[in-house]
Amino acid sequence: MSDIPIRKEVEAIKDYIPGKNPTEPGVVKLASNENPFGPSPKSVKAIGEEAGRLQIYPDQKSTRLREALAGKLGVGPENIICGNGSDDIMQVIASTYIEPGDEVIVSKNTFSLYELVTRLFGGKLVLVDLKEAALDLAALAGAVTKKTKVIFLTNPNNPTGTIFTAAEFAAFKKKVPDNVLVVVDEAYAEFAENPDFPNSINYVKEGRNVIVLRTFSKFFGLAGLRVGYGVARPELIAPMFRTKMPFNVNRLAQAGAAAALDDDDFMAKTLQNNGAGKDLLYAELDKLGYKYKKTEANFVFVSTVKPADEVFLELMKKGVIIRPLTSFGFPNAIRVSIGTPEQNKKFLAALASC
Amino acid sequence: MSDIPIRKEVEAIKDYIPGKNPTEPGVVKLASNENPFGPSPKSVKAIGEEAGRLQIYPDQKSTRLREALAGKLGVGPENIICGNGSDDIMQVIASTYIEPGDEVIVSKNTFSLYELVTRLFGGKLVLVDLKEAALDLAALAGAVTKKTKVIFLTNPNNPTGTIFTAAEFAAFKKKVPDNVLVVVDEAYAEFAENPDFPNSINYVKEGRNVIVLRTFSKFFGLAGLRVGYGVARPELIAPMFRTKMPFNVNRLAQAGAAAALDDDDFMAKTLQNNGAGKDLLYAELDKLGYKYKKTEANFVFVSTVKPADEVFLELMKKGVIIRPLTSFGFPNAIRVSIGTPEQNKKFLAALASC
Numbered sequence: 242m243s244d245i246p247i248r249k250e251v252e253a254i255k256d257y258i259p260g261k262n263p264t265e266p267g268v269v270k271l272a273s274n275e276n277p278f279g280p281s282p283k284s285v286k287a288i289g290e291e292a293g294r295l296q297i298y299p300d301q302k303s304t305r306l307r308e309a310l311a312g313k314l315g316v317g318p319e320n321i322i323c324g325n326g327s328d329d330i331m332q333v334i335a336s337t338y339i340e341p342g343d344e345v346i347v348s349k350n351t352f353s354l355y356e357l358v359t360r361l362f363g364g365k366l367v368l369v370d371l372k373e374a375a376l377d378l379a380a381l382a383g384a385v386t387k388k389t390k391v392i393f394l395t396n397p398n399n400p401t402g403t404i405f406t407a408a409e410f411a412a413f414k415k416k417v418p419d420n421v422l423v424v425v426d427e428a429y430a431e432f433a434e435n436p437d438f439p440n441s442i443n444y445v446k447e448g449r450n451v452i453v454l455r456t457f458s459k460f461f462g463l464a465g466l467r468v469g470y471g472v473a474r475p476e477l478i479a480p481m482f483r484t485k486m487p488f489n490v491n492r493l494a495q496a497g498a499a500a501a502l503d504d505d506d507f508m509a510k511t512l513q514n515n516g517a518g519k520d521l522l523y524a525e526l527d528k529l530g531y532k533y534k535k536t537e538a539n540f541v542f543v544s545t546v547k548p549a550d551e552v553f554l555e556l557m558k559k560g561v562i563i564r565p566l567t568s569f570g571f572p573n574a575i576r577v578s579i580g581t582p583e584q585n586k587k588f589l590a591a592l593a594s595c
Numbered sequence: 596m597s598d599i600p601i602r603k604e605v606e607a608i609k610d611y612i613p614g615k616n617p618t619e620p621g622v623v624k625l626a627s628n629e630n631p632f633g634p635s636p637k638s639v640k641a642i643g644e645e646a647g648r649l650q651i652y653p654d655q656k657s658t659r660l661r662e663a664l665a666g667k668l669g670v671g672p673e674n675i676i677c678g679n680g681s682d683d684i685m686q687v688i689a690s691t692y693i694e695p696g697d698e699v700i701v702s703k704n705t706f707s708l709y710e711l712v713t714r715l716f717g718g719k720l721v722l723v724d725l726k727e728a729a730l731d732l733a734a735l736a737g738a739v740t741k742k743t744k745v746i747f748l749t750n751p752n753n754p755t756g757t758i759f760t761a762a763e764f765a766a767f768k769k770k771v772p773d774n775v776l777v778v779v780d781e782a783y784a785e786f787a788e789n790p791d792f793p794n795s796i797n798y799v800k801e802g803r804n805v806i807v808l809r810t811f812s813k814f815f816g817l818a819g820l821r822v823g824y825g826v827a828r829p830e831l832i833a834p835m836f837r838t839k840m841p842f843n844v845n846r847l848a849q850a851g852a853a854a855a856l857d858d859d860d861f862m863a864k865t866l867q868n869n870g871a872g873k874d875l876l877y878a879e880l881d882k883l884g885y886k887y888k889k890t891e892a893n894f895v896f897v898s899t900v901k902p903a904d905e906v907f908l909e910l911m912k913k914g915v916i917i918r919p920l921t922s923f924g925f926p927n928a929i930r931v932s933i934g935t936p937e938q939n940k941k942f943l944a945a946l947a948s949c
Contacts, residue, residue: 257655
């Protein structure tokens with residue numbers, strides 16, 4: 242049988258390494274930044290009501306969800322495109338805008354899907370080092386050439402939880418030519434409490450060449466449902482509706498996500514728990530002598546003396562799954578999601594005996 | 596504000612035109628080949644049980660669903676990849692195998708997504724005419740050149756409901772060089788009753804370069820949930836796991852689809868209704884003097900004297916939505932999905948007074 246050769250670009254693509262799921266009951270998973278309260282009960286109810294209509298194709302345009310989001314964000318539905326998770330929107334950005342040979346600037350040691358979608362569409366990856374485990378906006382802007390088409394930024398950054406501020410983003414945008422598309426992945430934005438966190442949607446309102454990515458996977462506890470969205474000026478969004486798969490967002494996702502937006506109690510509880518979890522983790526990590534990064538997300542980046550892969554195995558034996566950051570390029574760091582108080586305590590107790 | 600140029604290939608992509616959804620109660624939709632019985636109750640139950648766990652990311656590999664499918668098809672899980680609808684798998688095939696400049700052979704006037712995914716990855720479309728509204732396998736094989744990478748076939752064909760037989764497919768495969776990847780989209784295969792319908796999975800078992808695409812959208816009534824799959828030899832499937840988005844199939848889709856496979860009553864009822872619907876439609880269309888194609892799917896291709904777009908509007912006024920085939924390249928034909936007996940009768944009565 243003849244082999245069917247795969248594309249050259251595909252040869253360079255590595256396997257995506259997800260967080261490990263528990264295989265035994267009682268094991269605590271703090272590896273994938275999932276909401277410890279589960280999905281909003283309003284989402285679960287909306288999904289139950291929609292499940293009997295699953296024979297019908299989804300609305301191609303996610304109209305109701307986009308209208309609900311537009312109301313919350315103070316933009317129009319024409320500013321929004323929904324996807325099967327925000328990774329779907331990353332792929333759609335690439336399929337719409339990245340030509341073979343276009344340069345795409347990405348930070349090293351961060352979320353790996355920017356690299357994947359760039360490679361899929363033949364873009365040339367330009368990788369920029371982090372600076373003190375945070376995005377180096379000056380270096381990212383400095384990497385721009387005449388061939389630069391897209392820059393991917395992550396704010397708060399994954400896996401470090403650091404942010405760039407409104408002033409830093411403004412300075413960056415001044416340096417970057419206007420014909421470069423800046424994609425800001427704000428998967429964790431709803432957790433950010435720092436008043437200097439940028440209001441990137443304002444750039445969209447001003448008609449700048451910025452696409453903001455958000456997701457229902459983290460804050461809203463709907464990682465399993467797959468809903469993310471992009472926000473940008475209508476001229477950037479419209480062609481993306483032609484390149485996305487027509488029925489990319491399933492019916493239950495459209496219904497469940499819209500319902501989550503109305504659950505103020507769930508949102509307040511999530512934010513309160515995350516803040517309290519940070520305080521507990523910081524205090525106890527200090528006592529244990531671990532160095533960590535202050536976070537604006539729902540996870541904490543913790544430096545380890547032992548190799549992270551060893552710490553991972555030891556913690557797993559004690560019933561706690563965290564993410565060793567070896568595959569992100571940090572062989573001596575782990576990322577722990579902020580859980581319920583009980584989960585956080587279980588993690589801390591396990592870490593103390595490592 | 597500078598414009599961000601879209602890719603050259605994207606300029607040629609047309610909007611996907613979906614079936615129209617009813618906006619008023621009592622309107623019958625026979626436009627998108629949806630199962631008139633809705634989803635299987637077993638799927639709805641499985642979805643309800645899974646909805647409370649939506650904070651957890653889906654299994655990247657859809658392991659349980661692939662195992663269930665493998666058991667039904669008599670292949671191994673390593674022969675199967677699941678997608679967010681089979682259109683997702685079409686995109687993954689293109690992203691894995693189609694290099695810019697590769698020739699991709701597609702029939703004219705059929706499902707439009709083969710064209711979309713080919714354009715997205717810079718493939719060169721080679722379009723082949725239908726012959727008497729059916730795929731022309733001889734002409735498709737005759738279009739092969741040294742640059743041909745992929746051929747997309749649809750069996751049963753959409754929108755004509757025609758099939759190519761096992762003997763015709765065998766003859767086609769003999770003519771087509773072994774280093775050409777043949778993708779057979781069998782979205783409607785479960786409805787095919789003709790004993791000459793090919794067993795394409797046998798080609799997979801023999802290790803040939805064939806990818807069979809199936810979906811839960813039609814027969815299983817889960818169009819709104821988004822689950823499709825590809826079946827091929829493991830060497831063809833493995834690289835596709837690297838190019839797909841990691842969490843492409845949502846948790847509810849994995850659970851709901853697996854449950855549907857166990858609902859023998861639902862499957863029997865769906866098949867029985869479809870057969871009876873065909874008989875009714877054939878008999879009444881004969882009486883009304885309409886020409887149509889005998890179908891192996893869950894829809895009937897009906898030729899119209901008036902322009903299809905006019906027939907569409909007249910039927911819609913009478914509360915029945917069908918698909919005018921103008922956008923498929925048949926300005927004088929409609930496609931009507933087979934519904935419940937009541938829905939079929941409502942369509943026939945509306946058509947009689949057109």
